[in-house]
Amino acid sequence: MKLIKIDQQNxxxxxxxxxxxxxxxxxxxxxxxxxFKVLGTNEMPDLNFRNTRxxxxxxxxxxxxxxxxxSIDETKDDCRIMKEVENVTSPMAIIGVRPCDALxxxxxxxxxxxxxxxxxxxxxxxxxxxFVGLACNSACDTCFCxxxxxxxxxxxxxxxxxxxxxxxxxxxxxxxxxxxxxxxxGWGKKEQTDITAKIKExxxxxxxxVSSTVSTDKLKNKTILDxxxxxxxxxxxxxxxxxxxxxxxxxxxxxxxVQDETHGKSGIRMRNWDSCMFPLFTHHASGHNPRNNKxxxxxxxxxxxxxxxxxxxDSGIQCVGCGRCIRLCPVNIDIRKICDKMNSFDTxxxxxxxxxx
Amino acid sequence: xxxxxxxxxxxxDEIITETEDKSLKTFKFVFxxxxxxxxxxxESGQFxxxxxxxxxxxxxxxxxxxxxxxxxxxxxxxxxxxxxxxxAMKEGDIMGVRGPLGHPFPWETLEGKNIVIIGGGFxxxxxxxxxxxxxDPANRSKFKDIHVIYGARSPGMLLYKEELAEWAQRDDIxxxxxxxxxxDPDWKYLTGFVPTITEQKAPPGNDDTYAIICGPPIMIKxxxxxxxxxxxxxxxxxxxxxxxxxxGIGICGRCNIGKEFVCKDGPVFTLSQLNxxxxxx
Numbered sequence: 283m284k285l286i287k288i289d290q291q292n293x294x295x296x297x298x299x300x301x302x303x304x305x306x307x308x309x310x311x312x313x314x315x316x317x318f319k320v321l322g323t324n325e326m327p328d329l330n331f332r333n334t335r336x337x338x339x340x341x342x343x344x345x346x347x348x349x350x351x352x353s354i355d356e357t358k359d360d361c362r363i364m365k366e367v368e369n370v371t372s373p374m375a376i377i378g379v380r381p382c383d384a385l386x387x388x389x390x391x392x393x394x395x396x397x398x399x400x401x402x403x404x405x406x407x408x409x410x411x412x413f414v415g416l417a418c419n420s421a422c423d424t425c426f427c428x429x430x431x432x433x434x435x436x437x438x439x440x441x442x443x444x445x446x447x448x449x450x451x452x453x454x455x456x457x458x459x460x461x462x463x464x465x466x467x468g469w470g471k472k473e474q475t476d477i478t479a480k481i482k483e484x485x486x487x488x489x490x491x492v493s494s495t496v497s498t499d500k501l502k503n504k505t506i507l508d509x510x511x512x513x514x515x516x517x518x519x520x521x522x523x524x525x526x527x528x529x530x531x532x533x534x535x536x537x538x539x540v541q542d543e544t545h546g547k548s549g550i551r552m553r554n555w556d557s558c559m560f561p562l563f564t565h566h567a568s569g570h571n572p573r574n575n576k577x578x579x580x581x582x583x584x585x586x587x588x589x590x591x592x593x594x595x596d597s598g599i600q601c602v603g604c605g606r607c608i609r610l611c612p613v614n615i616d617i618r619k620i621c622d623k624m625n626s627f628d629t630x631x632x633x634x635x636x637x638x639x
Numbered sequence: 640x641x642x643x644x645x646x647x648x649x650x651x652d653e654i655i656t657e658t659e660d661k662s663l664k665t666f667k668f669v670f671x672x673x674x675x676x677x678x679x680x681x682e683s684g685q686f687x688x689x690x691x692x693x694x695x696x697x698x699x700x701x702x703x704x705x706x707x708x709x710x711x712x713x714x715x716x717x718x719x720x721x722x723x724x725x726x727a728m729k730e731g732d733i734m735g736v737r738g739p740l741g742h743p744f745p746w747e748t749l750e751g752k753n754i755v756i757i758g759g760g761f762x763x764x765x766x767x768x769x770x771x772x773x774x775d776p777a778n779r780s781k782f783k784d785i786h787v788i789y790g791a792r793s794p795g796m797l798l799y800k801e802e803l804a805e806w807a808q809r810d811d812i813x814x815x816x817x818x819x820x821x822x823d824p825d826w827k828y829l830t831g832f833v834p835t836i837t838e839q840k841a842p843p844g845n846d847d848t849y850a851i852i853c854g855p856p857i858m859i860k861x862x863x864x865x866x867x868x869x870x871x872x873x874x875x876x877x878x879x880x881x882x883x884x885x886x887g888i889g890i891c892g893r894c895n896i897g898k899e900f901v902c903k904d905g906p907v908f909t910l911s912q913l914n915x916x917x918x919x920x
Contacts, residue, residue, distance in 0.1 A: 349644055350644070350645070352692035352693070353692075354692060354693050361733060362648075362691070362692040362693075362732075362733045362734060362735075363648045363671075363692070363733060363735070364645060364646055364648075364690065364692060364735055366642055366645060393889075393890060393892075394890060396889065396890075398888070398889075398903070399643045399888040399889070399890065399903075400640050400641070400643065401643070401890055402640050402641075402642045402643075405640065406640075505915070506897045506898065506915070506916070506917065507915060507916075507917065510897070510917045536890075536892060537891060537892030537893060538885070538886075538891050538892070539885060539891070540644075540695065540696065540885045540886065540891070541695065542692065542693050542694060542695050544692075544693040549692065549693050551644075551692070553891075556891070556892075556893070558892070558893070563883075563893050564882065564883050564893055564894075564919075565883060566881070566882070566883050567697075567718045567719035567722070567883075568718060572882060572896075572918075572919040572920050573919060578919070582895075582919075585897075586892075586895070589898075590895065590897060590898035591898075593898050594898040
């Protein structure tokens with residue numbers, strides 16, 4: 283790991299230089315929010331944001347992605363035979379990834395890159411990407427990253443971490459990918475500087491600004507059925523309108539649907555983000571639906587993130603504490619509250635009280 | 640890196656209408672590229688995704704057995720968009736198959752054991768595959784007694800009628816073919832629901848006897864207590880589940896039951912395993 287200090291001018295010229303080797307994405311202000319966009323010539327990432335409205339998930343995993351093309355022209359030899367789309371991904375760099383969002387990529391990778399099956403689309407995009415993170419100097423009041431496996435200066439999932447201090451960019455080069463990026467930005471020859479103490483000071487202040495937390499320590503000890511059968515699900519789901527905003531904005535939600543779309547004699551097989559909030563997600567052709575009720579779908583979302591994932595991969599929760607689902611939920615369902623409910627749920631005492639909710 | 644979503648192109652070699660109401664047809668597929676057949680090396684109990692360009696994909700149990708070479712077979716119930724289209728396709732048409740997917744029945748565990756195969760309605764496809772595999776001369780000696788209890792609503796709704804009749808003649812398999820009811824005076828097999836026939840015909844449970852059950856939920860619901868009474872341990876009751884699927888490889892996220900994906904971690908589970916999982920199927 284290398285620590286260097288870059289001033290505003292070097293930053294600007296570096297980003298501009300990097301564009302010759304990478305497709306560079308960065309936060310850009312769009313109306314009231316920030317979005318990740320490809321940066322054109324002389325366009326700089328706007329780093330004056332708390333966090334972007336959506337995470338950079340869609341850069342690696344587009345909301346709608348063509349998987350195959352086909353022809354249904356009976357006169358053609360390849361009629362009805364799926365053809366792979368050209369899937370060569372040129373190098374990309376995402377500037378300004380917040381540490382919470384950065385952690386989402388290794389979390390999601392466990393789903394797309396398994397010993398048995400490799401999702402070629404996700405993996406190729408992921409491998410072609412360099413993640414240049416931006417540490418948070420102060421948190422939003424919905425942030426709970428420090429109890430969700432990372433923190434405002436978290437490095438997991440990042441190749442470079444930038445710490446902004448006034449006009450200076452303290453730059454931590456974490457991985458070989460990060461080194462290659464620094465090289466192409468012209469920062470490679472910069473002398474290592476001793477800014478460790480300064481960074482530590484900023485980090486401590488940033489961590490102190492994270493005002494909310496979740497408890498996850500007891501999730502592992504409970505059985506899936508204990509939590510699944512807990513009495514609070516219907517009450518917690520009562521206000522939910524199954525709009526799917528939470529899954530749409532979540533950096534760690536990965537579910538998708540596959541659809542064919544034919545125009546004239548040719549068509550595409552594509553995948554689109556899907557959501558466990560929607561009844562059709564699990565609707566059988568027979569009409570039967572194993573998650574027919576709203577509370578069952580709400581339970582699925584939280585159980586997946588906070589219990590199934592934890593058990594399946596023997597890891598932390600499938601949540602990075604970015605707080606987007608809390609900020610954007612139209613009915614104020616709060617994952618922190620549900621997580622604490624699940625974590626503190628006492629099977630034994632519940633059996634005595636009979637179901638109170 | 641191999642793209643796990645790319646179907647192998649296949650040609651429909653033969654279509655057999657199985658039932659009198661024409662709702663079930665068996666499709667025999669031949670791989671367009673011979674080398675794809677080697678890649679599609681499967682065991683009884685696994686499934687495939689049948690893919691029709693422009694329509695989509697459907698997960699269907701493999702009805703052929705690995706001992707049958709040169710083709711793969713799937714029996715499909717006409718119910719949704721893809722299956723309805725498939726039922727209207729012709730021999731010679733080109734489509735795709737992905738797989739094999741999921742876990743097969745636990746053949747290593749089943750070696751040296753008695754097996755009771757219990758099926759109802761059209762959930763007899765991977766069971767047909769299993770019976771063909773077991774009865775293959777190279778395999779039959781690996782297993783002890785084989786009992787089959789297979790029921791349908793009426794004689795005309797049974798799948799694989801010729802094979803059933805053939806197996807009924809053999810002395811190395813105990814066939815119990817039943818229908819819910821019939822007015823056919825020539826019906827020479829049993830009459831009665833699957834749970835009742837199971838009660839009468841299945842051997843008692845012990846460590847050396849396994850039951851494989853596939854059927855509609857109502858049949859499973861009433862057969863399970865029968866097996867309990869017969870002394871079957873829940874480790875020895877093997878079931879195959881269905882849920883809505885898309886990817887078939889544990890990635891798209893919809894077919895989970897608790898932390899298990901029916902497609903990748905199943906579709907085969909023991910009843911003991913299911914007892915510790917939510918009932919989301």
